[in-house]
Amino acid sequence: MEQEKETQHQNSEERLKEAARIEFMRKGYAAAKIRDIAKAADTNLALLNYYFRSKENLFQIVMAENVDKLFENILPVLNDSNTSLEVKLVLISKLYTKMLLDEPSLPIFVLNEIQTNPEGFGNQIRFNQNVMNSHYITQLAETDKDTDPIHHLITYLGMILFPFVMKPVMQATGAILPEKFTNMIKQREKLAPVWMMTLLNLPGLPSSNSVDV
Amino acid sequence: MEQEKETQHQNSEERLKEAARIEFMRKGYAAAKIRDIAKAADTNLALLNYYFRSKENLFQIVMAENVDKLFENILPVLNDSNTSLEVKLVLISKLYTKMLLDEPSLPIFVLNEIQTNPEGFGNQIRFNQNVMNSHYITQLAETDKDTDPIHHLITYLGMILFPFVMKPVMQATGAILPEKFTNMIKQREKLAPVWMMTLLNLPGLPSSNSVDV
DNA sequence: GTCTATAGAGGGATAGAC
DNA sequence: GTCTATCCCTCTATAGAC
Numbered sequence: 001m002e003q004e005k006e007t008q009h010q011n012s013e014e015r016l017k018e019a020a021r022i023e024f025m026r027k028g029y030a031a032a033k034i035r036d037i038a039k040a041a042d043t044n045l046a047l048l049n050y051y052f053r054s055k056e057n058l059f060q061i062v063m064a065e066n067v068d069k070l071f072e073n074i075l076p077v078l079n080d081s082n083t084s085l086e087v088k089l090v091l092i093s094k095l096y097t098k099m100l101l102d103e104p105s106l107p108i109f110v111l112n113e114i115q116t117n118p119e120g121f122g123n124q125i126r127f128n129q130n131v132m133n134s135h136y137i138t139q140l141a142e143t144d145k146d147t148d149p150i151h152h153l154i155t156y157l158g159m160i161l162f163p164f165v166m167k168p169v170m171q172a173t174g175a176i177l178p179e180k181f182t183n184m185i186k187q188r189e190k191l192a193p194v195w196m197m198t199l200l201n202l203p204g205l206p207s208s209n210s211v212d213v
Numbered sequence: 214m215e216q217e218k219e220t221q222h223q224n225s226e227e228r229l230k231e232a233a234r235i236e237f238m239r240k241g242y243a244a245a246k247i248r249d250i251a252k253a254a255d256t257n258l259a260l261l262n263y264y265f266r267s268k269e270n271l272f273q274i275v276m277a278e279n280v281d282k283l284f285e286n287i288l289p290v291l292n293d294s295n296t297s298l299e300v301k302l303v304l305i306s307k308l309y310t311k312m313l314l315d316e317p318s319l320p321i322f323v324l325n326e327i328q329t330n331p332e333g334f335g336n337q338i339r340f341n342q343n344v345m346n347s348h349y350i351t352q353l354a355e356t357d358k359d360t361d362p363i364h365h366l367i368t369y370l371g372m373i374l375f376p377f378v379m380k381p382v383m384q385a386t387g388a389i390l391p392e393k394f395t396n397m398i399k400q401r402e403k404l405a406p407v408w409m410m411t412l413l414n415l416p417g418l419p420s421s422n423s424v425d426v
Numbered sequence: 427g428t429c430t431a432t433a434g435a436g437g438g439a440t441a442g443a444c
Numbered sequence: 445g446t447c448t449a450t451c452c453c454t455c456t457a458t459a460g461a462c
Contacts, residue, residue, distance in 0.1 A: 012427080024419075027243070028243060028329055030243035031242075032238075033454085033455065033456090034456070035454090035455070043428080044428080045455095045456080045457080046430080047427075047429080050427075050459060051427095052458080053457095055456065055457090108324050109328075110326035110444085111325075112241070112322075112324075114381040114382055115318055115321045115380075115381040116240055116244065118381055118384065121382075121386065122296055124385065124386055125386050127386060128386035128388045131388075132388060149399070150389070150397065151397070154375060155372055155375075158368075158375030159449080162367060162368075162370070162375050162378075163367050165324055165378060166370070168328040168331055169324065172327055172337065173334070173340060175339060175343035175344075175345060176363070183350060184361070184363065184364070191360070198412055225445080225446080246438090247439090248436095256446080257446080258439080258448090259440080259448080260445075267438080268437095268439090347457075
């Protein structure tokens with residue numbers, strides 16, 4: 001019987017992992033200090049090393065979960081051969097917008113760590129395989145036979161992700177107030193699929209102005 | 214008479230600054246070591262501190278120049294009230310593509326440093342003012358009266374910049390070979406303006422299929 | 427499992443000779 | 445201006461008591 005497990009805090013190991021996730025994300029690997037992580041988790045250095053052996057190892061664990069997060073929910077959508085391209089576009093926008101509003105600094109963090117240390121990501125190849133061989137890619141290629149589907153993949157992902165990548169710039173320079181940002185994102189969640197359908201010369205969803213089904 | 218100034222290397226100060234730029238960009242601020250910077254510049258720690266007083270100060274100098282680089286060439290284009298929106302779109306694509314092919318890791322580096330330390334960039338506000346008050350923004354607003362021009366600003370910048378942001382991911386996962394990347398970018402340089410004109414419902418450039426002047 | 431204390435290495439900065 | 449040697453602090457990791 002492990003009844004009162006959720007009272008107050010989880011166990012030390014989970015608290016440490018969560019604190020690490022936050023600290024690494026905020027400062028980056030090199031600038032993050034395991035002393036601060038331990039303190040944020042309300043424990044100490046020795047315990048952190050007891051559970052995770054080293055800073056590097058703790059980082060790898062946290063990082064793998066972060067990368068998973070960026071793909072796990074989206075892959076089933078990309079590979080569903082029962083949905084139209086239009087529906088996929090809408091779902092992709094919804095899923096990423098939801099996730100990124102919850103974790104706005106995840107993209108830059110992940111991208112930067114890969115750029116500064118690409119060797120650590122050879123094992124993530126499977127994700128790529130799953131994306132590049134997906135039903136979504138096939139549909140893009142069939143819809144626009146003149147253009148490499150990777151262009152549309154990147155373009156659409158950029159429509160959704162790029163505002164989050166630019167968020168720090170927009171806010172540091174005062175281009176947009178913090179509260180307005182969420183508002184802008186909510187608008188884009190609807191606009192991005194429409195834009196993409198325009199680029200692909202698709203009629204749009206049945207619910208708006210198309211003909212059948 | 215300072216005739217033979219360009220022989221072999223520049224002076225130590227310039228070599229140090231250049232080495233710093235490379236090292237900071239590759240590793241990020243925290244992971245970069247001034248010992249390595251000094252070594253790469255073929256000199257030593259003491260001289261680096263003699264010229265720049267501290268790692269932090271050297272970084273600020275290099276960083277300011279990097280941010281400038283991202284704006285200096287583009288602002289005149291955005292503010293030229295004698296060019297059509299179509300022409301601006303083409304020029305923006307050309308300028309950024311050229312610059313980024315030369316400095317592919319600049320975007321993530323700058324974005325990450327801003328995300329991890331936003332306070333250091335309050336002084337860059339002037340750039341933002343210049344962009345948000347530009348002729349380009351006015352033209353976007355007039356062309357699509359229903360949409361906040363910041364959406365189109367972001368969308369178009371994303372079309373051009375986002376592939377560079379994703380470059381490390383695409384290459385680490387093997388989605389695209391290093392040589393193919395340049396090829397893909399060259400294609401996008403032409404495609405991006407066309408896509409954007411489609412989104413804005415513009416007829417296109419005179420040279421392609423439009424009517425007058 | 428959890429803690430205190432400390433070993434050990436690395437990196438930023440400076441002193442001082444030339 | 446340029447160098448060698450060194451100071452000193454910070455951070456990771458571990459030893460060892462409880």
